[in-house]
Amino acid sequence: KKPFNFKIPGIFEAVLNLRELGLSDLGTQQVVKSVLPWLSPQEMSRPLCVQTVWRTSHLSTHSFFHNKYVFIQSRGFKTLRTKTRRLNSAFNRQVESEGITPSFMKGFLTRDKGVEAENIDGLLKDKNIPIGQQESFKRGFAEGFLKAQTLTQRSQDSVRRTRLILLVLLVVGLYGISKTPFISVRFRTTSGLDSAVDPVQMKNVTFEHVKGVEEAKNELQEVVEFLKNPQKFTALGGKLPKGVLLIGPPGTGKTLLARAVAGEADVPFYYASGSEFDEMFVGVGASRIRNLFREAKSNAPCVIFIDELDSVGGKRIESPMHPYSRQTINQLLAEMDGFKPNEGVIIIGATNFPEALDNALIRPGRFDMQVTVPKPDVKGRTEILKWYLKKIKVDPAIDASIIARGTVGFSGADLENLVNQAALKAAVDEKDMVTLKELEFAKDKILMGPERRSAEIDKKNKQITAFHESGHAIVAYYTKDAMPINKATIMPRGPSLGHVSMLPENDRWSETRAQLLAQMDVSMGGRVAEEIIFGQENITTGASSDFDSATKIAKMMVTRFGMCEKLGVMTYKDLTAQSPETQAAVEHEVRVLLKDSYDRATALLKSHAKEHKNLAEALLMYETLDAKEIQLVLEGKTLETR
Incomplete structure (x- = not known):
């Protein structure tokens, strides 16, 4: 029951507790034969470092002692049982101090050691260089050493130059950051604040x-x-x-x-x-x-x-x-x-x-x-036009007030642009001075857009456009409170195929009910002309903008100007806030005004059918007519050939 001591010479010395092993009833010889396999004297005399088939096995041994004390777990898919490794590792293993450097870092930090030799002769001896080749070896070694010295010097010079360039770039970059806005608040909070504001x-x-x-x-x-x-x-x-x-x-x-x-x-x-x-x-x-x-x-x-x-x-x-x-x-x-x-x-x-x-x-x-500072009136526009016309070569016969009357709503900047556009047009046409024609061209370009002479319009559409624009002109000419006509054209400009422009005698600071109704009648003239000449089935979409203008005027008369007898002088700025009955009443009055205007335009064009036809034919022939030419046509006179 006491611990059993036994010694195998040359192998190991061990103390076994038979009770722990479950062998307390066995004798000494039985224990040795049962626990340890038999070792021949030849095997016991061999060095421990020499492995044998017996000492290395990938299978579990028949002895419990070998499984517990001799088996060594090895990395991989199998376990390795080796007596030599057991003896070296289990009993005689010495712990190596790694210091503060982990083992996986040693490969990165350890450099390859060169040949340890104090001189060239020692190197020749260590390398076992034959005597006949030693002189060539020394010469080659010297040449390699000199070349290495040269390369090292070049490398050091290159490193110095690179460092100098990087230093200069760093200084320049920091200076640029300090002088550049929107880069760093640390260097500059803003740009221009540290410099004087020049008056x-x-x-x-x-x-x-x-x-x-x-x-x-x-x-x-x-x-x-x-x-x-x-x-x-x-x-x-x-x-x-x-x-x-x-x-x-x-x-x-x-x-x-x-x-x-x-x-x-x-x-x-x-x-x-x-x-x-x-x-x-x-x-x-x-x-x-x-x-x-x-x-x-x-x-x-x-x-x-x-x-x-x-x-x-x-x-x-x-x-x-x-x-x-x-x-x-x-x-x-x-x-x-x-x-x-x-x-x-x-x-x-x-x-x-x-x-x-x-x-x-x-x-x-x-x-x-x-x-x-409002937009200038006709007097102010005349002064502005005269001021800018002085700066260009212009026809002395030009009356600036005529251009001023046709530029209602123009600001000073708009008038300057008009004069400049006229000068450019005269230069393109190779003229010596700017005439009224170039000024009118520039005004139309600003108001209606550039001419679209390249637009291919068929004969039928040209005819419809001519009668449409003639309808506007006829109603404007024969309506008492309408604005005077300035020009009628069927030249496409911008989104429109034709246009009739008006020329008020003076700026209108306010408008009467008769003047508003006259504007509505003129707007209706285009659609009425299409319906009379070409029939109800052949009316076009060209009157959409005319209806927008007429509807806007009628709605303002009812809801803002108090020009409706049924609804009185009450204003209705927000119709959505009114009752359904009030909204219906407003819409009814607007429809009545529009229908009455359409009927007046129809009656007027039917009563001047001959003048309407003559004016449309003149537009088809001349494309653009001014106020004097329109008057001559409506009076039945013949125009001069252009």
């Missing part, structure tokens, strides 16, 4: 260059007087408004007026667009406003002009898309409040949408002076 002297722009807005010039004259002679106002204790807001549609001359104010007063002019203050970085707009006003104060007296003010001074709202949008307008308000009385800095803002401005911006003490 412009407007000595060549005065009120003489501004035409067609006399009322606006008169209102801005007091601003000019203040900038010229501020003591005149301060002596009486008066204060000029800090800001002047110019309100008007595009192209009416708001920017030109602001420049003229600075030019008349001979003071520096600072120009800024509202969109320039809106950037992607937080605080950019506020910083630019601070910089602009700081420069202006240092150069007072001066004029600051902010174009498109609604883009920077819009109403402040809570927007998740622009959570910092308030900062810019708040800074603008603070800068305007920071002006001292009569400091000499005038802020002029321009906008097309005054309703979009923040109320705090247009209150008294900021932009408290508002000047409306």
Whole structure:
């Protein structure tokens, strides 16, 4: 029952507990024979490192002792039982210290060791070089060494050059980042804020260059007087408004007026667009406003002009898309409040949408002076046309007032474009000067689009278009309150196949009921002419735009102008908010007006059928007729051959 000690010379020494093995009833010899296979003296005398068939097996042994103490698990699909490995690993294995370097890293960190030799002779001896080849070996070794030295020197020079180039590129890149906007907030918060805002002297722009807005010039004259002679106002204790807001549609001359104010007063002019203050970085707009006003104060007296003010001074709202949008307008308000009385800095803002401005911006003490800059009337258009016609070679016989009468609704920019288009047309036609023909051509091109001479229109459609346009002209000519005719043409322009233009004698600031009904009758003339000449089944879609115009006029007469006896003078801006009965009544009255207009046009064209036919034939022959030629045709006279 005591532990059993036994020793096999040359193999191992072990202590076995027979009770643990279940062999407590066996004797010593039985234990040895049962537990260990018999070893021959030859096998026991062999070194342990030599493997035998007995020592290496991939099968389980018949002995429990071998299975427990001699089997060694090996990586792979089989287990390896080896007596030698058991003895070396189980009893005599020494733990190797890996230090701080993991085993899988040793292959990457360990370099191949070269031949350890102190000199060339030792190397020859280690390599066993024959005596006859030793001299060649030494020569080759020396040449290789020199070549390696040269390559090493070249490699080192290349590395130095590469490092120098990379260093230069890094410095240049950092400098570029510091000077480039929208790259890094760390280097620059915005662009242009660290440089001075350069003012412009407007000595060549005065009120003489501004035409067609006399009322606006008169209102801005007091601003000019203040900038010229501020003591005149301060002596009486008066204060000029800090800001002047110019309100008007595009192209009416708001920017030109602001420049003229600075030019008349001979003071520096600072120009800024509202969109320039809106950037992607937080605080950019506020910083630019601070910089602009700081420069202006240092150069007072001066004029600051902010174009498109609604883009920077819009109403402040809570927007998740622009959570910092308030900062810019708040800074603008603070800068305007920071002006001292009569400091000499005038802020002029321009906008097309005054309703979009923040109320705090247009209150008294900021932009408290508002000047409306409307589109010019016929007198203003005449002055503008004369101003621009002076800059080109033009026929002295041209009457600018005729062109002005036919350009209702044109702004100053539109009139400048008209004169320029006429000059281009004259140059294309190789003419020495611009005549009325080129001006009319440019006006039609702007109003109706370019001519489509390449459009292939068959004879039937040309005939329908001629009678259609003649119907408009006949109704306009014989209706008392209609506008005078300017031109009739069947030349395709833009989306239309023909057109009849009117030429009012003066601008109409308001229109009578008779004038509105006359406009409806003229619109109906085209469709009525088609129905009379070609029949109900052959009417075309060419009258769609005419019906749009007539319906719009009729609806405005009923719902806005109070020109309906049945519904009275009540207005109906939003018909969807009215009762179904009211909506039906409005539609009925509109239909009545349209039907009456159609009937009047029908009666008029039937009573002037001969004139209608003559005018249509003249259009087919000449393609375009002016007012005098239309009058001659309707009077039965013959036109001159072109």
